Amino acid sequence: MTPMKEDYLKIIFELGGKSKKISNKQIAMGLNIAAGSVTEMITKLVEEGLAKHTPYSGISLTDKGIQIAEIMVRKHRMWETFLVEKLSYKLSEVDDDAEVLEHVTSEKLLDSLDQFLGYPTHCPHGGVIPDKEGNYQEDSHTLLADVKEGSTVVVDRFIDNRELLNYLDEIDLDIGDKIQVIHHAPFEGATTVKLIDNESKVDERQISYKAAHYVFVQDD
Structure with missing residues (x-):
């Protein structure tokens, strides 16, 4: 399997394609590629039994696709953890090197890395x-963009995208931040939120339309 196909399986998995339908637009935005390229690759994944496509609804992974995605996600995220915790990489710096390392990681090396990292x-x-047996707690798949105005949520995770991570670093939005959604501007406008810190101070900021679709949250 080519690295590009593996990347598609990973992003569909990240976006929740194990249990729901993902649009071509979401995949294109996540991989920073043209929508036309997504259509061509999805056709290949469906032909190989890795994904299912429902017209006007979206794409989800088959059991075979999920299994491969879980393995690639395990490798990629394990290397990200190593690079940040042991080599002091910034979060926005890890993706490229983790991407290279995941494609050359044997099962033995992965198990040793897992043990080394605790x-x-x-x-x-x-x-x-996912652990060695494929067990894991499901990710949150609630998008910041879908949170009702007035609701308070906690930032749970970010899509693994360098551009996104650099942007979130610039606006100082982190995992675990508690935020209240104030307003979703129409016509793909920004989402305005209040950031509530541990001292109950409030800091208002705007999050772009694209970023709000790649920040996942949980109920407070």
Whole structure:
């Protein structure tokens, strides 16, 4: 399997494609590619029995696709954890090197890395790491963009995307932040939120339309 196909399986998995339908637009935005390229690759994944496509509804993974995605996610997120915890990489720096390392990681090396890191369950940007047997707690799939105005939520995880992580670093939004959604501007406008810190102070900021679709949250 090519690295590009593996990347598609990973992003569909990250977006919740194990249990729900994901749109071509979401995949294109997540991988920073043209929508036309997504259509072509999805056709290939369906033909190989890795994904299911429902017209006007979206794409989800088959059992075979899920199994491969879980293995790739485990490798990628394990390396991200190593790079951040042991080599002091910034979160926005880890993706490229983790991407290279995951494709050359043997099962033996992965098991040794898992033990060395103390069997981590989540990567630095909040994503779950399946264990050796494929067990893991499901990720949150509630998008910040879908939270009702007035609701208070906690930032749970970010999509693994360098551009996104750099942006979130600039606006100082982190895993575990408690935020109240104030307003979703129409026509793909920004989402305005209040950030509530541990001292109950409030800091208002705007999060772009695209970023709000790649920040996942949980109920407070």
